[in-house]
Amino acid sequence: MKNISIIQNNIEQAAELLRSGKLLAFPTETVYGLGADATNDDAILAIYQTKNRPRFNPLIVHCADFDMAKSLVEFSPLAVKLAKFWPGPLSLVLPLKQSTNISSIVSAGLKTLAVRIPAHPIARSLIKAVGKPLAAPSANPSGELSPTSANQVIKAFSKKVPVLDGGACEAGLESTIIAFDKDKIIQLRAGAIARDEIEKALGLEVIVAQEGSAISAPGMLKSHYSPRAQLKLNITKPMGQDAYLAFGKAPEFSGTLLNLSPKGDIKQAAKNLFAYLYQLDELGVKNIEVAPIPNEGLGEAINDRLKRACVKPNL
Numbered sequence: 001m002k003n004i005s006i007i008q009n010n011i012e013q014a015a016e017l018l019r020s021g022k023l024l025a026f027p028t029e030t031v032y033g034l035g036a037d038a039t040n041d042d043a044i045l046a047i048y049q050t051k052n053r054p055r056f057n058p059l060i061v062h063c064a065d066f067d068m069a070k071s072l073v074e075f076s077p078l079a080v081k082l083a084k085f086w087p088g089p090l091s092l093v094l095p096l097k098q099s100t101n102i103s104s105i106v107s108a109g110l111k112t113l114a115v116r117i118p119a120h121p122i123a124r125s126l127i128k129a130v131g132k133p134l135a136a137p138s139a140n141p142s143g144e145l146s147p148t149s150a151n152q153v154i155k156a157f158s159k160k161v162p163v164l165d166g167g168a169c170e171a172g173l174e175s176t177i178i179a180f181d182k183d184k185i186i187q188l189r190a191g192a193i194a195r196d197e198i199e200k201a202l203g204l205e206v207i208v209a210q211e212g213s214a215i216s217a218p219g220m221l222k223s224h225y226s227p228r229a230q231l232k233l234n235i236t237k238p239m240g241q242d243a244y245l246a247f248g249k250a251p252e253f254s255g256t257l258l259n260l261s262p263k264g265d266i267k268q269a270a271k272n273l274f275a276y277l278y279q280l281d282e283l284g285v286k287n288i289e290v291a292p293i294p295n296e297g298l299g300e301a302i303n304d305r306l307k308r309a310c311v312k313p314n315l
């Protein structure tokens with residue numbers, strides 16, 4: 001069947017959909033986003049409805065450049081330092097300016113707004129072509145795996161949402177989310193830029209937000225990023241017959257074996273994580289045993305996702 005919902009190499013066609021208030025999924029360097037004009041209330045409502053996302057969970061706004069970001073939020077000198085990672089997989093939670101025409105539903109009533117300038121050239125060209133900031137959560141039904149390819153988005157929303165194809169996402173994990181508490185830098189979500197990379201580049205400490213603390217990301221739920229299969233973590237000797245997700249040298253295994261990175265490269269493992277979990281779900285696997293992943297660098301974000309993926313929403 002001809003797939004009419006995938007748009008190839010046509011930024012203008014994609015931009016026109018967004019300008020007319022429609023939803024469009026687009027590639028970023030982290031995962032695919034479910035995009036809408038951030039100034040259009042109806043379009044933003046459609047994001048929440050399409051994802052079945054709780055209305056208390058605010059969206060990240062994607063900007064084409066620093067000027068666009070500055071028109072929406074207040075940058076402290078410390079925030080400007082963090083903005084050195086832009087364009088890139090970093091979202092900054094900053095005070096929302098009063099004079100913007102961003103839909104109030106985007107920030108779920110908070111006085112702050114999460115903004116990011118994506119590094120993916122298609123994403124930036126698209127935002128420029130629309131001429132407005134784009135709100136975009138990951139393009140998956142709430143609680144499920146984030147998509148790292150156009151096909152996953154098409155399946156996740158049963159072809160109801162058009163997708164601008166940009167191939168496989170480079171990082172494969174969502175952006176790192178940073179907020180500020182006076183002069184403290186707080187990591188709300190581990191993500192595609194490792195905490196120690198930020199610390200090294202700036203010579204400043206990045207504090208991990210405590211679960212349930214006042215400064216947190218409302219969307220960091222215990223159960224999230226969840227494949228249909230049941231996960232068991234830190235398994236060096238897999239006992240089951242279903243599937244094993246290896247890292248580094250793989251043990252003997254009679255079931256389906258996928259290796260996140262045979263050479264033990266954490267970046268490659270991050271890129272493959274959601275794609276492989278998705279692949280195993282497609283195969284109808286019921287149980288996945290997962291190798292231990294070192295908790296350094298990007299390993300922090302991988303382990304965060306794996307931990308949440310273990311918890312099933314209906315348990």
Ligand code: TXA
Pocket residue numbers: 028030031032033034057058059060089091093107110112113114136137138139173174175176177188189216217218219220
């Ligand atoms: O890489 C990414 O960040 C992807 C791509 C598409 O950009 N987007 C993404 O969006 O992961 P989403 O909606 O799946 O996750 C956004 C997270 C949620 O946990 C939400 O609670 C948090 O960001 N967030 C958004 N605005 C916030 C705010 N003002 N304060 C605290 N947390 C916020």
Ligand code: MG
Pocket residue numbers: 137138146
């Ligand atoms: Mg998400």
